Amino acid sequence: MQEIERKFLVNSNAFKSEASQSKRISQGFLNSHKERTVRVRVIDDKGFLTIKGKSSESGLSRFEWETEIPFEEAKTLLKICEPGQIEKTRYYINADQHVFEVDEFYGDNQGLVVAEIELSEENEAFEKPDWLGKEVTGEVKYYNSMLSSHPYLSW
Template sequence: MQEIERKFLVNSEAFKEEAYKSTRISQGFLNSNKLRTVRIRITDDKGFLTIKGKSSVSGLSRLEWETEISKAEAKPLLLLCEPGQIEKTRFYINVGEHIFEVDEFYGENQGLIVAEVELSSEDEVFEKPDWLGKEVTGDVKYYNSMLSKQPYSKW
């Protein structure tokens, strides 16, 4: 239940050629308080309810609990969410021993591409692909919950 991840900007679209899978995601937040977020997400054919706790001081880790729900259950919950839903495509790329998840955003966050890699410890070493740019781990403006309130196009 402890999520440890690092987040980076992406400096080219070369990752798309390396992706083994992609999925379209729509998500909204029932609660986007900085101490906890409650997210509803719909992927191509599934729904998810996710609760995340406050990030650690380093921004690398936080409590995360997620359960799959049906797409039929998720759709009406998405309508209850706070204003500012997120639309993106997530690409999955194997890099060394890890899977990078790269999100290409749409709508008011068009132009933003962010990569995340989950780790088993905060000091775990991982291979960095050429398309990986500046690290933004812990920078709250890149959290999806913040992008729903302060979209990339308004920075």
């Protein structure tokens, strides 16, 4: 259950025309400690509970465990999360054998658009679309857990 991903800023809205689907996401954190985060997420009409471990030194990988939970329970858990809920639309863009997940944030994170790609290994090659900007992998301020307490509009 090792997650390996790279994260990038997005430099244009061109990704939207390439998206195969999009989903609205609300999420909060029951725990946002740097050693581990516990996230509650509602995606459309489904709920999820996710635990993530501390990132590797490079920021490329970390432990991740996720399970689906009943929608109503997820909505209830969101009410007891730490302050600073995240609201975003996630766009899914197929690129060869990979999928870019592009998050367009709202609320206190309005204006921030970030793309992530999950990889099988840290040095795996992939094609970078033109709309992909600066790499921010390992930059803690772009972690959702950090955006909930230190939102983009306050930078």
